[in-house]
Amino acid sequence: MSVTVAASGFVVLLLTVTVVQCEKGWDVSYTSTEICAFRGSTVDINCTYTYPSTVNNHDTTVQETFWFIKESNGIHVDLRTDPEYSGRVENLCGNNTCTLRISNLRESDSAVYKFRFTTNQPTGSLTGSAGVTLSVTDLHVQVSTSVKGDSYNYAKLSCQSSCRLPDHLNYVWYMKQQKMKKGASYTGYFHRSARVSCAVKGLEDFRSTSMLVRSLIDWSVSYTSTEICAFRGSTVDINCIYTYPSWWNGLHTTVNKTFWYIKESNGIHVDLRTDLEYSGRVENLCGNNKCTLRISNLRESDSAVYKFMFTTNQPTGNLTGSAGVTLNVTDPQLQVHVRRSTANPSSTWTELTCHSRCQLPDHLSYVWYNKNKPVGRKKYFHLQHFNPEDSYHCAIEGQERFPSPTLYYPSDAPKPPSVSVSPSGEIMEGSSVTLTCSSDANPAAKYTWYKRSGHKQDQRLSEETQFVLSSIRSSDSGEFYCTAENELGRSSANIFITVTYAPKPPSVSVSPSGEIMEGSSVTLTCSSDANPAAKYTWYKENRALLQGPEGVYRLSSISSGDSGVYSCKSENQYGRINSTSLHLDVQYAPKPPSVSVSPSGEIMEGSSVTLTCSSDANPAANYTWYKEDRALLHGPEGVYRLSSISSGDSGVYSCKSENQYGRITSTSLHLDVQYAPKPPSVSVSPSGEIMEGSSVTLTCSSDANPAAHYTWYKEDEDSPTASGQIFTITDITAEHGGKYQCEAQNTHGRSNTTLHLTVGAGKSVIIMNIIRLTLVVVLVPVLVWTLWTRMKKTLSLKSEVNEAVEMIELDNCPEYDDVTAAAQTEDTEEQEDLV
Template sequence: MTVEREAGEDDVDVFMFSFQQQQQVEVSSTDNFQVNVRKSSPNQHPTWTELTCHSNCQLPVDPSYIWYKNGQQMEGKTKKINPHPVNPEDQYSCALSGYESFPSPSVYPPKLPSVSVSPSGEIVEGSSVTLTCSSDANPAAKYTWYKKNVNPDLQPLSKEPQLVFSSIQSSDSGEYYCTAENQLGKRTSEYIFIDVKYPPKTSSVSVSPSGEIVEGSSVTLTCSSDANPTAKYTWYKKNVNPDLQPLSKEPQLVFSSIQSSDSGEYYCIAENQLGKRTSEYIFIDVKYAPKLPSVSVSPSGEIVEGSSVTLICSSDANPAANYTWYKENQTLSQEPGGGYHFTSISSEERGIYYCKSENQYGQFNSSSLFIDVQYAPKLPSVSVSPSGEIVEGSSVNLNCSSDANPAANYTWYKENEDSPKASGQIFTITDVRPEHSGNYYCEAQNRRGRHNSTLYLTVVAGKLCSLMFTHT
């Protein structure tokens, strides 16, 4: 006996077998039997199915048929039957009465479809992947492919036994299933999970909390990347040798109490066995109150009266500090640059100075800076002690003093005498005599200059009278 499949009309698949006719029916070996299957159209009753026992043989008048369900003979001798319902396990065949040994091939709905993936093993993005659906069915099943959680009312992914991805992408990951359907029924496969592996996509970095970062606060940097398998992360700081120990090998880089020295640009590397990706830089700008200000004077070295002098105050601060200069608690100025300028410094500006640096996060005072202005002696003042009438034979002190920096040295002279009479602020004359009368002057001198002052002494009627005159 030979069995073959023919295409029938009206959505009918035909299965035939041929046999040697015996007794009353004249047939040749090419004659055959088959079961025709016809299902209702969609606008008719959805469960209506018609099976017809058909033969191309020359049959007797009013032939009688035998129907089998799952190998068991059914009641009735008609050419057509309408089984209801058709269960997935049911199989139907027919035969001509008297020729029960030559039944038609069985027809049956699809068995549970099986799904497979090729190639087997790990699926890497960009590779070619084929999903195959197969099911035992007669008539042969038609196949449809779907992806789980995608509306099946939409266009199916494929209406072929195979679903082909010529270059599979990460977005294709998910669960797939197929349906196998013929005129007797429809079965849905189990899900097959497609896990597409791929290297990290673009890595992104974020900082928490967002907004301004203040020294001493807790700050967390987070690195994230779409990758399969999950990426491992490594953190680095820009311009720090990456061959050294990384800052962190976790998705997060945590500063429990961030410091000003932590300011800078950071980046992370996301990596799995398929590749790695480096993030863009994220800049961390740590705000902080001024550190201890440093103070200096320009030009350095000795400060001479009349010269140009600048006091400089600087402090590490973020944002930049505002500066205020003080002289012994007297406010001088508030200048953004931290400088205080003397165009022509005077001796009166000698003293102790300090500055204050300040921003919205705090303030700090510098240490004291002593400004020592050097200048030539001012006009000396001279005096006689004791004052008033001086009795001949007594002692008298001539005093000379001058404002000078550094301190002045004093020398006493008598007019018309080349040699100095004395050195020091006080010139003492003991046992005063008339010949001591005359014009005396003192000279105050330091390395910045000198200045003179004159004193006149006169003896009258046995008494020494003093008159003081000064000139420069």
């Protein structure tokens, strides 16, 4: 364990153990895995990161570095965009080191903080998985030894924290806000009413809460403050410490329940967390016998007495802090208290204290003014000389609209004047108002009316006893004061005027400003100048969302559906008015893409096909289409067109949708391109000469989708010879020779190819064929000569008959018929002989 003192002077406790996450040169290591810091301080959380300079021959560059504690839909939320840390975090990065600096620490900042960096490499993003655990805590006084007396307790006290503190630290001890001693512990006698607190030496601004020193055997509840003032809309912490004996009547004591309450019902104390009036506005922060009630967004109706109760396993071991803490939600109502020292005429001084009638939180800052100019910033203001021309007042920083009355130089000046307003009661905007000032003074006083202007010079209004505002406006609301002055001195008195009026046009704002990420917390605020205070109604489009006096609408985990146009209405009994529109644009990583193909149904080769990818994303996504693992198209449209699709385009397609907040891949889309059979290819097995008596296999194949059916045909045959891709002929003969046609057919068409099959003969068949060939060679010429001779004779006879016909009267000539018939008979006989 070591102690680091940051530049701001705050203690940070570190467990210095280095954690390394390393894989092939990628790693993130943290200087510490556990850090303990005090509320209100500043803490630095450090890490170093490394990465390979090149991956797959591509240089590596870092694109983004950030710290996070939350994730939303798989996306890490940069802490700088979280409204809970707005204005309190810095990212200090360089030379492969990165420091997260968180200022003004809150107990709610206790969390595990992780660092992440991204690069240009496809898988080049890394998160330091272990993270750094930050614990934000307070100091508290621990009673280690105690002896109970009549009016005093003897006790040994130590300064403790929920984190283990280094042994060498020294402490400063306080009793009733006065510094008492220094040392690691404090031993002595303490009055029953004594309140003790402690702080680390050198860090006195961060004290523990003060506590009553009680006996160790007491059952007790003590409150740090019994009266607290707070302002409307702010957050207040009400603290208590409770004690109980570790053993009672032989039974070890354990605490069952701790809670705060303001109401009782039938003798039962109602836990404030269950009260609808406080819904979402209260937290119980308890540990180490200390319990804090935190109330946020305070209302005037929260003014009440708050009490703490704890219950134990002991039969009578339930205890309520009877006094309670009175909370006043009001204006500060400051006064200036004066303390003077005149014991030594050569060294006189005046101490001014800015005081409220109820206790204000210790952490408040004050501003002192002399003649309305800032001159100091502490609760106490010391004057070496109080000059007659000086006038002092104080205010709480951030609440300057509620200053104290002005303190003037003390003398025999006129008595403080009395001031009045006419008419009394409610002052309406536009009415006429008269302010009157009078004072008991001799000689008579001169009067001057002023209006308080905050940091600026007060506005001088009139030098008459009366000042008239003829048509009062809302801007006239505020503090007016009158001075009464004669030669003996001056005194003053003030009066506040509140002008009632209808709401002015509301102003609307969104926090955080800038980009709004899905899952983040977003607050819409509407404010309008109105008197009495306006009530507000938030609308989305024309739908009412929230109505109330605060004008704040919170979306704790905003979604894409919350995008839209919002507006606010401000109203009181004098009128109502709507704000201008406020557009919320919720940004988010792409949702899972949907993919489609057009036209749907069967996809035919040669047709035009469009693949469409769409994803809900803000800002709009870019899309990348892939076939298997090969990128096809990248762009904002998400549309991939195939103007004339082919069988080679069949396969599995997917789409990736991405924007700066993330990326996601669609489900797979299978394209099945269908087409008619291509011209088949045919083959003969065995190849070479085919002999009679052998077995032959014919095979046909064709590229087709869906798969083709096959049919075999032999030339000059009407019916199919066979069906199927393979056709086998066993014991082949010469008659099997010839042309065969294979036809491939599916639902989209058909195609065919022809194959010529030649069958060779055996030896006996060859001899017979030789004899036949010889006879043909010898006999054919003889037959041809005989035929030719007979044909010539027939031609000659026909010629003679034709000549005779020309010479004889053909009509009624029987001789012609006989000759013609004889010639035909002879011709027929010759033809029969030839055959």
